[in-house]
Amino acid sequence: MINHILVNTKIAVRNALILLVRLVGIRLFNLNQTITFLTDSQRAYEPEYQLSLPDVFDAIDPDKQVFKRPEAVTLPTYAWQYTPRPASAALLPSGCLFAEGQVLCTDYWNYQAIKHRLRPPKRQTVQTDLLVAPFSHQQDMIAFGGYYDYLFLIAAKLCRLQQAMPEVSFADAAVAYPLFGTSYEQEFLTLMGFRPERILDSRQHDVTFTSCLLGSGGDWFYPSPADIRALQMRLTPLVHNPDKKREPTYISRAGRRRVVNEDALVRMLETYGFRIVEDKPRTLAEQLSIYNQASFVIGPHGASFSNILWCEPGTHLFELFAPDYAPPFFLYLAQLLGLRYSAAYQKRPDQNPVNAIEANMRVSIPDLERKLNQVFESDFR
Template identity: 30%
Template sequence: MFSLLPRLTILQRAGVNLASIDGFLINRLHFPDVQWPMLRGVGIQPEYVIEMDETDAFQPQVLWITSNLHYSGHRRRWLCDWLREKFLVSPPPGKPSRRLYLSRADASRRRVANEDEVMDFLAPLGFEKVVIGRRQVFEQSALFAAAEIVVGSHGADFANILFCAPGTRIIDIIPAGRYAPWYWELSACMDLDYYYAITEWVAPPYTPGFGQGDTIMRLDRLSSILRRAGVS
């Protein structure tokens, strides 16, 4: 979403005619059912894609290489607007009203161990449990554009807050010792109202696999951060 696709607009801004490019070199697609629609969405057709790995070698006559935007230290609004233009086809009418809880139930790691308890707490407040899984990007963008509040355990699903309307409240539940500013940066870039709370690991620190295990979302902490966000 942020490291590969926006390189196309960098080329366009540099005056490169994309129609003159004979092929696009990319890493192997590990989730093709999700990634192919994204590539088509920015105008790259499968016949122009060359998947590569560490054993491949090429000798092109002309090779265009851009900088890596993902690790540049901050998000750029022009980049985010370009992604919204490509993937947010029809923003929902009216004021966003859905309250989303992002579940990692389909993941093999960093799940919320007490998720049933969490949903028992959130459901009376109007939250619905959603599993992003292999949903295509156009479905994901429409879902987040309709949200007034997004709550979930810190993970890649939060990249979709890019499609939220300004002022949407984002509550990022982050495991102890794993804080990263990515979604705070993205929220600041897109004028979202960002909050975070620290949660706990099921396994104690420094055990094998620490950092990828399941977590416990304490309801008192969740309740406190919801109050701070004005959620009732």
């Protein structure tokens, strides 16, 4: 009841703020209005894509169904180069673009921009001819945050923009949005050609510009195949596997959704020749290469599985899920990439109520071993 009241209160406050913004002459565009507004600035378009995903039954308990033939539908994606009239546009702290009296919506929503128009924070002014503004949301580790979101919502979009406008040099541009503040972000932006001093946090820098590159956000569960190909093409040169070796690999997790009896699981997997990959910071090249070298990948569901983009076709991904959280996006990627896929629910380690997205799991070692024997005994014993 309290949660229901809080949600309704937040909606009422948001609607009141939106009305207030309109009264002072500012409009919040939705995505369709934004697409129409930027029609003359469009440089690339990719239509939606549909993919029928298979039924997936629990690999250990076939009476349970993990996924019931979901239909994956991507969003159409756009790339724009927008050149406003002088002094008619600004990049807001949220990463949203204010253009000619309206706040554009290039990603998922833009009401977060309201407070920045009503009470603009103090920011350092930076001038650039070309601005790249790839994302309009702040990392909060609830709606947005972490490696998966960065890779598919920001990095893939930047690859799309670069591919759509090859004549544009990112070395001559500034990139600005609410930065994630991670090493992989800095590594990727540098790889894309941005100079370190031109990688700017929009919450701290008021960037004035002549022209701006923008892209629409893709579906969170089902990234556009075109974006995936662009990301693969850009990062594949980082893969290091000169011996073309392949080995079964276990991906550990140290934070939420970890395996509480991992020591016993690792001992079992090591008898089958598994490589054990600890959860610790790694460069992009190291992460991509680990997955490229894997013949079989197993572990608790987590953002690291984003790197299956660099697995060889035919690699088997085996996801371990806690009882109440099983999103289908890695099933989608596996189908798109020609990988084999399995999944299994595991038990909660205790009865304490936990947010489903954070719940740890306890793996049934004998049951899992029996299933793994069926899958790869002939290859790895």
